[in-house]
Every structure is written in C-alpha cells, then in structure tokens.
Amino acid sequence: MDSLKDKTAIVGLGWTAFSRNSGVSVLSLAVEACKKAIDDAGLSVKEIDGVVTHNMGDSVMPQEVATCLGLPNLGYHLEYWGGGPAGCQVVINAAMTVATGMARHVVCFRALNGRSGRRLGGTGERPPTTGEAQFLIPYGWTSFVHAFAHLARRHMIEYGTTTRQMGLVAVAERRHASMNPRAMMRTPITLDDYFASRMVVEPFRLLDICLETDGGCAVVVTSAERARHLRHRPVYIMSAAIGSGPDPTPYGLHTFGWLRGSHTTLYGKYISPQLYGMAGITPEDIDVVELYDEMTIAVLVQLEDFGFCQKGEGGPFVEEGRIEIGRELPVNTHGGFISEGYLHGLNHIAEAVSQLRGDAGQRQVENAEIALCTSLGMQAGSALILRR
C-alpha cells in the first residue's frame, strides 16, 4: 500500500482580515480567502477542480464557492460537518484526493462570522435539549467551554497542573501575536494581566479561552510534482493522521465518550504512532508546533500526547518561556486561537506553512524545517506533519 508521505504539498495561502464584525457575508469571506490562496499559489482559478470545507451550521457550501469563483468544472467537493477536529482533517482529505488522482488542485477553506453572526460559543442561544444534551443543559452545562473545564480540573487533580501554567500559554501566544499583523489581539500581556482577567468558567479566565472571530482562511493542496513548478517553495505533507482512541467525543456537547473516558489523555496519544511512523521522525525532529488551542489547557495536554514531554508534565514544560519563539519549542507562533483568531484550525496550518516557507516575518522561527499542526474537538482530532 502506498503511503501518503510526501505525495502532496500545500502551495497557496489566503486570509481575509480577522475581526469582530466583518460587515460582509460568509460567502464573501470564503471566496476572498480562496481567491487569495489560489493567487498566492500562482494558479489560475480555472485550474482548481476540488473544493473542501467544514462547518458547524455557520458556513457556506463548496458548491456556492465554486459557483462564485466561476470554476469551469467542479470535481471533488466535500462539506464535512464538524468543528475542532476538522481543520487538519479537510486538508488530509484534500491530500488523499490529490494523491489518488481524484482532483489536481484542491482549495480548502473555512469561513464564518463567528462573532457578528452565529457566535461560536453559542452565546444567546437556547440549544435543543435532545440527545445527550438532555443530560447536560438542564444542569447548566451548555457550552464546549464547560466540557474543557472538566479537562482542566482533572489535569489539576491528577497532575497538579496550575492556572499559572495555563496562563503562561496565554502569555507566550500573545507575545507571538504581537509580531503578527493578522492577529486580533496584539498587545503583550503578563501573568499579572492573566490573573486580573475575569473568571468566565472556573478554572478558566477570559485569557484562557479562544477568541470569537469573523474571517476566512484557505489553503491550496496539489501534488508534490506540480508543487515544484509553482510560485513558492513547496511545503510537503509529510504525514497525516485522524483518530480518537476508545471514546470518540466529537464536539462541545457530545459527551458520550467524555462521561466515561479519560479527560486528560486525548486523541494525540492514539494517532501519534501513525503520524510519526508515516513521517519517519520523532518529536525531537520538529522545529515548530501549531497546537489547537480553544483553551490553554489543550496546549498542555497535546504537548504530552504528541510526545514532547511525559504525561502530566505539560504544565512544567511551558515554564520559563520554553514554548516561545527563539526557545526550545516554539508553539502557536501566530498567537493561536487565543490571540490571532478562531478560524477553527486552518489558520494553524497556514501559519505552519508560512514558517516553513520562511515568510513569517518578525516571528519567523530560524531554520524551521518540520512543523506539526493539530486539530482537536474533545476526544477526536487530526494532525499533519509538514516539511519544507
């Protein structure tokens, strides 16, 4: 069986402005991001024959985007319902599509008015109390933030993790965002600022939690062979994995696995063997890491589950600035969801590609050759290892 290793590459990146109120439609954000990514690749719109995306009832269909772009012959298209785990998953889907000859150039996008439109945190909504939500919402467990609060609490109980350590993630990400013109939050913060930010869902303060963002982000995937003739130095998809372990808990309120499974070991532990195996590398070979960070605690847990430290040592690992640019393992070099914006994972992938191309400006990680990006939705997730 052929491996996906190094068969495909990410060749184009596109972003709209990230804001609290875009003032434009989601379709407008989607096509702007896609067109920019296609232009960045040095491709003509007419060469795009695949479009993939994901949504949580807040986006637009690939068919609408294809129509608006004027694609002469839309081929492969996919709209995956899902949030957290889907960012890398849709890019992996595009890579498999290209590697199997189903399409030649696939644009992957995520677009949403996540603050001015349907708010990502569900603020103001009264979600239905059907399915598993019938056991949660009547008690006031109404948001994905609440589920992650259990994860943080259990990590504190089992491993002695502290809010200070969670705060250090927020501080590092904001420092990175201060060097990122796209970032929504660019003013550096200190641990004092972190502790002064208001409690939202204990143990989380405001600065532990992702932003709500209006925006669009897109990447173009093509074959490694074609990538060598395009505008930028290709960034190859070295390996990919999707999975969850024994208790696949997909999104916010979907807690089947969450109620009975481990709260402190996530999908990363289960997909790491395939991920590192396909790439033929170990965590020590990775130069830059973009970890899905809807909450600060998720960074600590993924550092453990992807093998950068032992289980339970994510907290101590982030001390002394170790995850800042210029140090041992730069993490979330764009500022992550907590400071750049919540584009649901594609912005992490775009940042990793920027770093590997060497065009990340002030926040460039020196000699970045290999990057890890992850996408997480509770217990399920996906990940990519990219190389230049």
Added chain:
Amino acid sequence: MNKYKKPLPTPDLETRHYWEGCRRHELLIQRCPDCRTYRFPPLPMCPCCNSMNKEWVKVSGRGKVYSWFVVHHATHPDFAADVPYAVVLVELEEQADLRLPSNLVDCRIEDIRAGMPVEVVFEDVTPEISLPKFRPLR
C-alpha cells in the same frame, strides 16, 4: 404558580426509562445483562460486548465528585441569573467510569472537593420531570 423556567430534558426512545425512573425518585442506570457493565448515557448497544440486551438497574445513588466547573459568565440566557453556579460530574459507586453530570444542593461552591461523597436527591421541577441532583453525604 411558580413555573419552572429552565430548560427541561427531552426524553427519547433510548432515555425514557431513565426519566420515568427519576419521576418515581429512582435512579435507574442501564446495564448489559450479558457482561454486567453499566453505561451512561443510555446506548442501544453495550460497548464492552456488543450485546443489544439491556436492563435498567436501580443504583444506590451514592458516588463521589469526579470533577466540577463554576460558571461565572453564562452564555445560555436561562442561566444568566444563576451565576456563579457549579456543574459537577459524579462518579457512581457502582462502576469506576460511570459518571453523571449534575448540580449539588446543600453545598457551597467553595466547599466542593474532588472525591467528596455525595448522594442523589430528586428535584421535582414539573409534573413530568424530576432532575436527579446530589448532596454531600454526611
């Protein structure tokens, strides 16, 4: 009449026995009669042995606080007036990974501790629905 204004559960084909038990103030948990493993939430198949047989067992209602969070800013409008409030996960004594989301009664937020022993109490919120909640075991 003081009408209950919070969201109510919507029982369905998988869960109606659970809620019917609650109405009688009995905590019924689904169990596989073949491998004797409890499961919650209710599921059509036993994840341990794939049996589709099921039984509803009245459990002791005793357990320990496994985890909790405290909401200071509510995104759901019906809980805005309740902040701060705590939501707990209670691990029932019958099985190590058998956990119910709930609220505590007769317990201040600052007194909540991991491993705290609790027992079920039922709050009759409407004629049809009683919500199982937990209070510290003295």
